[in-house]
Amino acid sequence: MSFEVGQQLEPRSYRVTRSDLIRYTGASGDRNPIHWSERVATSVGLPGVIAHGMYTLALAGRAVTSWVGDPAAVESFGARFTNPVPLPDDHDGTVGEVVGVVSKVESGLATIDLTVTNDGVKVLGMCKAVVRC
Amino acid sequence: MPLDPALAGRTFAPTEPYLVSRERIIEFCGAVGAELVDSGDTAPLTFPFVIAFGAMTQLMADPEVGIELQNVVHGEQRFEQVRPVRTGDVLTGTLSIETVRTAAGMDMIATRTEIAAADGEPVSSAFALLLHRGEASS
Numbered sequence: 011m012s013f014e015v016g017q018q019l020e021p022r023s024y025r026v027t028r029s030d031l032i033r034y035t036g037a038s039g040d041r042n043p044i045h046w047s048e049r050v051a052t053s054v055g056l057p058g059v060i061a062h063g064m065y066t067l068a069l070a071g072r073a074v075t076s077w078v079g080d081p082a083a084v085e086s087f088g089a090r091f092t093n094p095v096p097l098p099d100d101h102d103g104t105v106g107e108v109v110g111v112v113s114k115v116e117s118g119l120a121t122i123d124l125t126v127t128n129d130g131v132k133v134l135g136m137c138k139a140v141v142r143c
Numbered sequence: 144m145p146l147d148p149a150l151a152g153r154t155f156a157p158t159e160p161y162l163v164s165r166e167r168i169i170e171f172c173g174a175v176g177a178e179l180v181d182s183g184d185t186a187p188l189t190f191p192f193v194i195a196f197g198a199m200t201q202l203m204a205d206p207e208v209g210i211e212l213q214n215v216v217h218g219e220q221r222f223e224q225v226r227p228v229r230t231g232d233v234l235t236g237t238l239s240i241e242t243v244r245t246a247a248g249m250d251m252i253a254t255r256t257e258i259a260a261a262d263g264e265p266v267s268s269a270f271a272l273l274l275h276r277g278e279a280s281s
Contacts, residue, residue, distance in 0.1 A: 024176060033174035037167075039196050042212055054213070063217045064192050068175040071188035081180055081227045087188050088221025088270070136219075 011079060013120040013143050019110035022073040026061060026095070027103030034065050048099070056094065063091035066106060066133055070126050073108040074139045077122070085119065089137035095128045104128055110139075118142055145277040146250040150208065151243045157235040158197045160261065165230045186228035192220065195256040195269035198236035202254070210252075210275050218251070219272035225265045233261040236269075250275040 031045050040062055043050035051059050067089055075081050097103055107127045114121040124137040168190065169183040177187045203210045228234065241253040252273040258266045 026176075030174060030176070033170075037171040037174040038193055039200075050213075064189055064220065065175060067220060068177070068187060068189045072175065072177045075177070075180070075188060081185055081188060084188055084224050084227075086221065086223045088219070090219045090272075091217055 011077075011083075011143055013112045013115055013122075013141075015112055015115055017112040019073075019077045019112070019122065022069075022076060022108045024069045024072065024106045024108070025103055026065070026069070026097065026106060027101065028059060028097050028099060030103070031059070031061060031065065031097060034062060034068075038062065038064065040064065057096050059097050059099070061095040061097055066091070066095055066126060066128075067137075069106045070108055070124050070134060070137055070139075073110060073124065074122065074141070077110060078139075078141050083142045085140045085142060087139045089124070089126075090135035091133075092135040093128075093131050093133045095133050106133070115143065145245040145248075146209065146243050146252065146275060147207075148243050148245070150240050150252075152240065154237060154239040155198065155202055155205070157237045158194060158201060160233045160235055161194055161197065163228055163230060163232040163234060168228075168230060180227075181229075184230040188222065188224070188227075189220075190228050191222060191224075191234075191258050191267040191269055194234050194236040194258045195238075195271060198238035198256045199254065199271065199273070202238055202240075210273075214276045216274040216276075217271065218274045219270075221270045223268040223270075225267060228266060232266065234258055234266065245277065248277050250277050 120143040126134040165183045236256045238256045244251045256269040
């Protein structure tokens with residue numbers, strides 16, 4: 011895949027429900043109760059159950075894979091966890107929006123800057139992927 | 144109690160070998176809604192965190208370290224990928240503490256977990272910044 015500096019990648023939108031967090035708790039091994047227990051989450055000062063930071067990063071990873079095609083092309087990938095993603099206890103859950111812009115292309119490597127938002131709030135900081143192109 | 148700054152530079156024992164089955168990859172993809180790559184034989188980008196989290200759990204269980212999961216916030220996570228995780232990999236994670244800084248009652252622990260396949264083949268390096276509330280507040 012070829013990338014150009016300034017290229018806007020197709021935005022992605024992913025819906026998340028509490029049921030997904032329960033599945034992720036099992037799949038990842040991260041059983042921290044703030045991701046499934048309202049009681050524990052509110053007791054530590056959170057508004058309620060929040061998504062695992064790594065769940066949100068996994069959504070960003072889905073977007074990267076959708077743009078790049080081959081997961082083996084990714085050299086590095088990561089972010090800071092800047093804001094929590096609260097999950098209401100209903101069927102609709104919430105939505106993560108992922109946009110990507112190519113910020114650099116050099117020596118066969120492209121840097122993609124990602125912006126991940128939930129309800130208009132940026133939830134990841136410095137989210138970047140470096141991919142071979 | 145703030146964390147002992149002398150922990151910086153310490154490397155912990157590798158985690159128990161983790162056999163990656165196709166079912167595990169499919170389960171992970173299902174949880175995060177990811178499409179299967181190679182019918183589930185290639186894992187998503189953040190799958191190596193499963194191994195890194197195991198190494199962090201081991202770190203927190205170490206009585207000399209004195210960290211409790213409930214007092215930890217995940218501040219940052221980055222992967223340097225050598226290759227994706229694939230079905231049949233037997234993975235271990237070896238965690239090192241790179242730096243420990245304490246400011247305003249918060250320990251900032253920078254960790255690096257080297258994830259390797261059975262023959263020591265490097266698969267991914269996972270860098271995590273853990274924010275730990277040193278004051279017992281819960």
